[in-house]
Amino acid sequence: MNKITLDHGSGGKLTLELIETVFKAKNxxxxxxxxxIAFTTDSHSINPLFFKGGNIGKLSVSGTVxxxxxxxxxxxxxxxxxxxxxxFDMEKLEKIVESMTKEAENANVKIVCGDTKVVENGKCDGxxxxxxxxxxxxxxxxxxxxxxxxxxxxxxxxxxxxxAILNERENLxxxxxxxxxxSNLTHLLVPLIESELDIKFIRDPTRGGxxxxxxxxxxxxxxxxxxxxxxxxxxxxxxxxSEILGIEPYYSANEGxxxxxxxxxxADKALHILKQSELGKNAAxxxxxxxxxxxxxxxxTKFDTKRILKMPIADKMPRIC
Amino acid sequence: MNKITLDHGSGGKLTLELIETVFKAKNxxxxxxxxxIAFTTDSHSINPLFFKGGNIGKLSVSGTVxxxxxxxxxxxxxxxxxxxxxxFDMEKLEKIVESMTKEAENANVKIVCGDTKVVENGKCDGxxxxxxxxxxxxxxxxxxxxxxxxxxxxxxxxxxxxxAILNERENLxxxxxxxxxxSNLTHLLVPLIESELDIKFIRDPTRGGxxxxxxxxxxxxxxxxxxxxxxxxxxxxxxxxSEILGIEPYYSANEGxxxxxxxxxxADKALHILKQSELGKNAAxxxxxxxxxxxxxxxxTKFDTKRILKMPIADKMPRIC
Numbered sequence: 001m002n003k004i005t006l007d008h009g010s011g012g013k014l015t016l017e018l019i020e021t022v023f024k025a026k027n028x029x030x031x032x033x034x035x036x037i038a039f040t041t042d043s044h045s046i047n048p049l050f051f052k053g054g055n056i057g058k059l060s061v062s063g064t065v066x067x068x069x070x071x072x073x074x075x076x077x078x079x080x081x082x083x084x085x086x087x088f089d090m091e092k093l094e095k096i097v098e099s100m101t102k103e104a105e106n107a108n109v110k111i112v113c114g115d116t117k118v119v120e121n122g123k124c125d126g127x128x129x130x131x132x133x134x135x136x137x138x139x140x141x142x143x144x145x146x147x148x149x150x151x152x153x154x155x156x157x158x159x160x161x162x163x164a165i166l167n168e169r170e171n172l173x174x175x176x177x178x179x180x181x182x183s184n185l186t187h188l189l190v191p192l193i194e195s196e197l198d199i200k201f202i203r204d205p206t207r208g209g210x211x212x213x214x215x216x217x218x219x220x221x222x223x224x225x226x227x228x229x230x231x232x233x234x235x236x237x238x239x240x241x242s243e244i245l246g247i248e249p250y251y252s253a254n255e256g257x258x259x260x261x262x263x264x265x266x267a268d269k270a271l272h273i274l275k276q277s278e279l280g281k282n283a284a285x286x287x288x289x290x291x292x293x294x295x296x297x298x299x300x301t302k303f304d305t306k307r308i309l310k311m312p313i314a315d316k317m318p319r320i321c
Numbered sequence: 322m323n324k325i326t327l328d329h330g331s332g333g334k335l336t337l338e339l340i341e342t343v344f345k346a347k348n349x350x351x352x353x354x355x356x357x358i359a360f361t362t363d364s365h366s367i368n369p370l371f372f373k374g375g376n377i378g379k380l381s382v383s384g385t386v387x388x389x390x391x392x393x394x395x396x397x398x399x400x401x402x403x404x405x406x407x408x409f410d411m412e413k414l415e416k417i418v419e420s421m422t423k424e425a426e427n428a429n430v431k432i433v434c435g436d437t438k439v440v441e442n443g444k445c446d447g448x449x450x451x452x453x454x455x456x457x458x459x460x461x462x463x464x465x466x467x468x469x470x471x472x473x474x475x476x477x478x479x480x481x482x483x484x485a486i487l488n489e490r491e492n493l494x495x496x497x498x499x500x501x502x503x504s505n506l507t508h509l510l511v512p513l514i515e516s517e518l519d520i521k522f523i524r525d526p527t528r529g530g531x532x533x534x535x536x537x538x539x540x541x542x543x544x545x546x547x548x549x550x551x552x553x554x555x556x557x558x559x560x561x562x563s564e565i566l567g568i569e570p571y572y573s574a575n576e577g578x579x580x581x582x583x584x585x586x587x588a589d590k591a592l593h594i595l596k597q598s599e600l601g602k603n604a605a606x607x608x609x610x611x612x613x614x615x616x617x618x619x620x621x622t623k624f625d626t627k628r629i630l631k632m633p634i635a636d637k638m639p640r641i642c
Binding site for chain 1: 323324325326327328329330331336339340343344345346350351352353355358360361362363364365366397398400401402403404405406407408409410411412414415418422433434435436437438439440441443444445446449451453455639640
């Protein structure tokens, strides 16, 4: 009999297939757009619960806020539902809730409803948190208008979250300063969405990283993506870890970054707006949409060669969000 | 150090205290009311996943739909987020999703967004499902207008769900026909909410049963509740199980019933509307609001004695939803 595997939940191709076949969901957006309302949900099961740069509470608020922003909405209201393992420390729970409150305040959203379930020891991994969210559409952004010659921008260094979690979970000690980039992006993205610029696509490259995000962008479309390694912002320690572990930063999750596609004409102005925010100070144009390689993501390497960045079958790092 | 226990998640007094102290939530409603929008969330971790009358999928859709109805909203959109244990049968997952689709259709709601996470074997109990929901307020119902002499109605037999789950989980074989009452109540409640009747309170007595529900109704208020055992609809097999197990049906969960408080004048008309629906055919007036015993729920027994139905510290049956 067919069984669910960890790979089905990794955010790669197998997750996409599960969603299409079992859940019959097709539009590929993380938030639903209902008239002028955006609605989204995310469950978080990260291990470890506390990590450099944040914890599962901050992650769950940021993740849901960012999913609303990605369809062009101003995030407004969140729910939070906890599944807690019996025996879990009350103090840790309080810390997680405090982080959620703080991140919600920072993101200008209100947590308005919740739920609490407790399960036996060994039926959970400390705490799982679901956050669902409602936002008001400022300008609907669904990727449908993306076309040849549009420009691809990333809002900062890629791969930080995935490598930070791996470094900590596996006690690799490969970097002392690397931390997760987990953050809500309200202050980075609302000005961009409110601008008159022609912004066609915004997506947070979480599970499966930049490679998954760009592959989803051109999945079943008549265009492809070309990106240039030279221009992709990457931390030095992430690059080093990447080489040691044999996992490219493009496949590693981010929790405080977005990929943006704008018209060619508006790309520089979009970049300018992003750079006004501390969260976007490393933003960069990394490539373009092209008709030359439909459905494919082509990476131009530093050595002036080209190769295809395939859609990952499964993330190499499970339980990172 | 203080630890979370199963009792913290049982839906009784300890859950209420956890919600008040750690989550700082106060209003006591399961759904938030934001202008003309209702928003709610529920995570489900029931054991067993499949039971007589339904499964975790049907339960998760019904539960969220019913929470929206309880604040006077027409349920419209749901999210569904799965946490799945690695090794779970794909076929079972498909059955659960089918039940959700069917129940959503029956309730006239659309499942518009979702999320899927997979965790290692031993970090879940098959499947946990979070469903959050959005509804449009027809008439806000928040219990604030409840006052002396108002009438308390229950929409059908009490305790079915809790005893059905217990019978099955513990292989008690105490009833062959008992099944969970799990059901969405859209068709029962929308006509009542849309009517001109003075409906002041609607609540689904899930965890902690009728006793918890009525105790929450008069929690920190200047009135109490009096109910009459004679009038409370209860299945014969539930009564028998109740005596054998020493658990009163008033403390056992329901997943397809509501408690309603209406003005004295409108009680008979409300009962009439409920009885039009198959889901409300056993609806009955069970008691009244009174100033005589503020903050307390008093049960008039069949033997003409009185006793207080206390707020349960913890449900005696964990993991029933």
